[in-house]
Amino acid sequence: MTKIFRAASLRRDGGEHSAHRGGTLARAGLGLAALGVVFGDIGTSPLYVVRAVFTVHGGAVPLTDASIYGVISLVVWMLLLIVSFKYVILVLRADNDGEGGIIALATLLRTLSGGRPRAAALFTVAGMFGAALFFGDAVITPAISVLSAIEGIRVALPTFPSTLIVPIALVILLTLGWMQRYGTGRVGAIFGPFMLLWFTGLALIALPHIAAHPEIIAALSPHQALIFVGGHPAIGFLAMGAVVLAVTGAEALYADIAHFGRRPISAVWFAVVLPALVCNYLGQGALLLEHPEAIADPFFHLVSSQWALVLMLLATGATVIASQSVIAGTYSIARQASRLGYLPHLRIRYTSASGAGQIYLPDITGLLVAAVAAVVVIFRDSARLSSAYGLAVSTDFLLTTAMLLALTVIGWHWRWWQSAALAVVLGVVEVPLFAANAAKLVTGGWLPLLIALILMVVMLTWRRGEAVVAATRARTEGTLAEFAAHLQKNPLRRVPGTVIYPHSLATTVPAALRATTELHRSMRDHVIILSIKTAPQAHIERAERITRTQVSPRVEGVVHLTMRYGFMDIRNIPADLEWAQREYGWGSWKLSEAQWVLSHLGVRARGKNDDAASGGADSGKSAGSGNGAGSGSAGDIPQLPRWQAWLFARIARHSASPAWVKSLPADRTVEISREVIV
Numbered sequence: 188m189t190k191i192f193r194a195a196s197l198r199r200d201g202g203e204h205s206a207h208r209g210g211t212l213a214r215a216g217l218g219l220a221a222l223g224v225v226f227g228d229i230g231t232s233p234l235y236v237v238r239a240v241f242t243v244h245g246g247a248v249p250l251t252d253a254s255i256y257g258v259i260s261l262v263v264w265m266l267l268l269i270v271s272f273k274y275v276i277l278v279l280r281a282d283n284d285g286e287g288g289i290i291a292l293a294t295l296l297r298t299l300s301g302g303r304p305r306a307a308a309l310f311t312v313a314g315m316f317g318a319a320l321f322f323g324d325a326v327i328t329p330a331i332s333v334l335s336a337i338e339g340i341r342v343a344l345p346t347f348p349s350t351l352i353v354p355i356a357l358v359i360l361l362t363l364g365w366m367q368r369y370g371t372g373r374v375g376a377i378f379g380p381f382m383l384l385w386f387t388g389l390a391l392i393a394l395p396h397i398a399a400h401p402e403i404i405a406a407l408s409p410h411q412a413l414i415f416v417g418g419h420p421a422i423g424f425l426a427m428g429a430v431v432l433a434v435t436g437a438e439a440l441y442a443d444i445a446h447f448g449r450r451p452i453s454a455v456w457f458a459v460v461l462p463a464l465v466c467n468y469l470g471q472g473a474l475l476l477e478h479p480e481a482i483a484d485p486f487f488h489l490v491s492s493q494w495a496l497v498l499m500l501l502a503t504g505a506t507v508i509a510s511q512s513v514i515a516g517t518y519s520i521a522r523q524a525s526r527l528g529y530l531p532h533l534r535i536r537y538t539s540a541s542g543a544g545q546i547y548l549p550d551i552t553g554l555l556v557a558a559v560a561a562v563v564v565i566f567r568d569s570a571r572l573s574s575a576y577g578l579a580v581s582t583d584f585l586l587t588t589a590m591l592l593a594l595t596v597i598g599w600h601w602r603w604w605q606s607a608a609l610a611v612v613l614g615v616v617e618v619p620l621f622a623a624n625a626a627k628l629v630t631g632g633w634l635p636l637l638i639a640l641i642l643m644v645v646m647l648t649w650r651r652g653e654a655v656v657a658a659t660r661a662r663t664e665g666t667l668a669e670f671a672a673h674l675q676k677n678p679l680r681r682v683p684g685t686v687i688y689p690h691s692l693a694t695t696v697p698a699a700l701r702a703t704t705e706l707h708r709s710m711r712d713h714v715i716i717l718s719i720k721t722a723p724q725a726h727i728e729r730a731e732r733i734t735r736t737q738v739s740p741r742v743e744g745v746v747h748l749t750m751r752y753g754f755m756d757i758r759n760i761p762a763d764l765e766w767a768q769r770e771y772g773w774g775s776w777k778l779s780e781a782q783w784v785l786s787h788l789g790v791r792a793r794g795k796n797d798d799a800a801s802g803g804a805d806s807g808k809s810a811g812s813g814n815g816a817g818s819g820s821a822g823d824i825p826q827l828p829r830w831q832a833w834l835f836a837r838i839a840r841h842s843a844s845p846a847w848v849k850s851l852p853a854d855r856t857v858e859i860s861r862e863v864i865v
Contacts, residue, residue: 218455221447222386223378226460227509228328229270229436230386233467234335234502236262237475237485239429239573248426250479257415258426259406259472262433263465268616269584274437275456277609278587279449281594284725286755287444288516289317289583290523292590294723294754299597310593313586315529318520319642320583321438323635325517325555327576328435329510330562333359335569336502342487343495356563359503363510364556368536368547378508385505386463392489392498393470400473407465428623431577433468436509438583442516514555521551526721526754528653529646531842550841562634575631577624579639585621588613645838648827652835655827655865656788657692664695667716671742679704681744685713685781689760693718693749699786699859713776714745719752719760719847726753733767758847783851787860790839792832832865 240258241250248254283291293314300306333356340347397403405411416423440452471485481488486502487495524530536547566572592610595601601609624632688697697716704710716738736747748767752758765778827835848856 217447218451219379219383221379221443221451222382222455222459223380223508224512224515225440225443225447225452226382226386226436226455227378227505227507227512228332228439229434230382230389230460230464231332231336231502231506231509232433232435233389233464233471234339234486234506235331235569235573236429236433237468237471238482239432239570240426241482242570243429243573248422250475250482252476253418254415254422254426255472255475256403256406256411257423258430259403259468260409260411261415261423261426261430262468263407264409264412265430265434265616266461266464268612269434270437270440271456271461273588273591273613274440275453278441278591279444279453281591281598282444282449282725284753284755285444285448286519286523286725288442288520288523289321289438289587289590290314290520290527290529291725292441292587292594293317294523294527295598296590296593298723299594301597310590313590315524315646316639316643317583317586318524318529319639319646320579320586320635321442321520322517322642323579323638324435324438324583325513326558326562326638327572327579327635328513329360329363329506329559330356330566331569331572331576332506332509333503334563334567334572336499336506338569339484339487339495339499339502342484343492343499353563353567357560359507360510360556360559360563363507363514364552366511367514367552368549378511381504382508383459385501385508386459388498388501389463390466393467393473396470396473396477396489397466400476403469403473403476406469406472424619424623424626426623427620428577428627429573431581431620431624432573433464435576435580436512438580438587439512439516441587442519443512510559514552517551517555518548521548523754524646527723528650528721531649531838532845534843535846550843558638566631571631574627575634576627577620578627578632579635581617581621581624582636584617588617645834648831648834649838651831652790652827652839652865655835656790656863659863659865660692660698660788661695664692664698664701666694667696667738667747668740670696670701671738671740671745674710674742674745675740680709681712682709684711685715685776685778686711687715687717687764687781687783689717689719689783689785691719693720693747697784697786698788698861699784702859702861703784711782712744713781715776715781716745716747717760717764718747718749719758719845720749721754722751724753725755727751727756729763729766730770732763735771735773758845759850760847761850761852781855783856785848785856785858787858789860789862790836791862791864792829792836793826793864827865835865 237258241248241254248258278292279287281287281292281295283295293310296310297307297314300310334352337352337355337359340352341349415426440456444452467486467489470489474481474485474489478488487498490498521530521533522535525533533551534549536549562572566575588610592606595606595609596603628636686703688700690697690700700714700716732750732752734749734751736749738745738747748764750760750763761778767773768776768778826832
């Protein structure tokens with residue numbers, strides 16, 4: 188017995204050791220992939236930050252030894268306070284069931300607000316505005332990163348025609364957009380080793396300059412930043428408007444939790460990214476102490492002229508990856524916004540069988556690439572773009588901080604003085620950052636804000652238009668109770684079989700059900716009205732997704748099911764329904780033969796002849812027919828302003844079918860259409 192027990196123990200220990208080793212390798216691989224997707228934006232900031240501080244404002248920040256120490260100290264402590272402390276240590280813990288990004292945070296707070304409508308509305312609008320700001324920032328980041336890298340060719344090849352820089356940048360950006368179809372997982376696997384080489388190179392090219400001027404290490408002390416800002420407030424204020432460029436990738440860290448997880452992102456930041464960035468900024472400071480003329484492009488002057496071309500090629504590859512990190516974050520936030528009803532349904536392609544976060548959004552990619560290309564053509568220079576960069580980021584920082592503070596109170600239950608201390612620490616840094624970047628409004632800061640405002644109008648229009656459509660449907664489709672009472676008084680001929688009517692509203696009759704019963708004067712033996720809902724949380728366990736209710740008054744064979752999904756869950760409706768049938772013993776449904784009947788709503792903006800009313804019937808008596816006729820509007824239904832109705836109708840035309848529709852059996856699925864006037 189003893190020998191058997193020992194052998195079993197040895198096998199178990201060996202298995203645990205093997206599992207631990209496999210888990211370590213898996214985490215290392217995930218960290219390497221995260222290096223290739225998450226940190227590209229913040230990892231390429233050394234290309235332009237120091238140059239921007241001393242050149243953007245026409246030399247307003249003097250290139251003196253004291254200023255160099257102060258600026259480098261400011262950059263280092265921005266990385267420590269905003270990225271390390273705020274985002275990596277605090278904000279990454281504020282995930283919504285594994286999902287990150289400002290929308291996920293706003294949704295979590297809305298859930299924690301305890302049903303208080305004003306607080307919920309405030310968090311909803313804050314999340315929408317934060318997402319819109321992220322999109323505005325996502326347009327500028329690829330443009331400034333790629334342009335700044337290619338401009339390094341001026342150092343390597345002074346005779347190179349500057350007119351070719353913009354066309355080269357456009358080719359690179361278009362190629363990057365095309366690569367997205369292969370998914371962030373594959374892209375990360377390719378880019379990860381390259382970014383490891385990049386961050387290693389950032390440190391290595393800086394170390395000789397630090398060794399030549401070790402006094403630059405004094406910039407690691409925060410008192411250098413305090414002396415710089417306190418001694419020359421106006422100059423320090425201008426410098427902070429450019430220093431923010433060093434931390435512009437922080438929001439992408441949070442948005443990409445779903446792709447890689449908090450621990451790999453945190454580990455890679457502290458082990459690889461932060462040390463490399465600090466070394467490089469110190470190296471640029473040391474270089475400028477000895478060669479102030481290198482301010483024209485201090486990053487590329489860290490190496491000799493014969494190596495500048497190699498560095499430029501590496502930098503170009505790294506900036507492509509920087510753009511990738513922003514695109515991955517944009518995908519995550521766009522999908523969250525769509526699932527929560529802030530944007531119309533988007534075409535989503537899952538690029539990995541094992542990772543729900545590995546997605547490709549063709550429409551978002553096309554719009555983003557087109558917008559970035561337009562920005563490159565308009566600004567044509569990274570120095571001009573740096574004047575437009577930072578206002579959206581600093582505004583997003585303040586929004587995230589405000590919601591983080593709310594979370595510490597209502598979610599983490601901190602003592603009031605702890606939340607107040609955090610507010611002071613972050614406010615002292617971020618409020619001046621925002622003020623300094625607000626001064627850029629007239630020099631280009633309007634661009635990301637304009638993009639954000641356009642997206643806010645789109646999101647608010649979509650949300651309000653959906654409410655109008657829901658109100659119209661509630662009136663014209665009638666209630667289930669009325670429909671059931673009508674069937675009790677006027678029984679229909681029953682036909683063998685099962686039919687399922689997916690329906691977004693829980694209390695009204697699916698338009699397709701009313702149309703088919705009126706057309707055929709019959710009904711299947713088993714009728715399932717299926718409401719599919721999105722909950723304000725990222726994931727819902729399968730056992731908690733489905734609830735079954737009997738229609739009242741009772742109609743034999745007619746049941747109502749509600750399926751609730753988290754806003755990041757993959758929705759395979761037939762599979763979940765079959766699982767529920769097996770799990771709960773709902774054995775009378777023939778799901779393998781069931782017919783699925785969808786109700787499609789076309790949206791049309793009202794014209795002059797529709798202002799009084801539009802066709803339809805009252806109280807849900809006749810809400811439509813099989814050929815799609817019929818819709819209604821009435822005085823008690825809210826109306827959109829004419830311009831907003833026009834915009835909503837056009838957005839609705841480009842709305843994709845919900846992603847779960849693809850999970851339905853194509854040979855047993857039909858669709859009945861009708862029109863709604865808004």
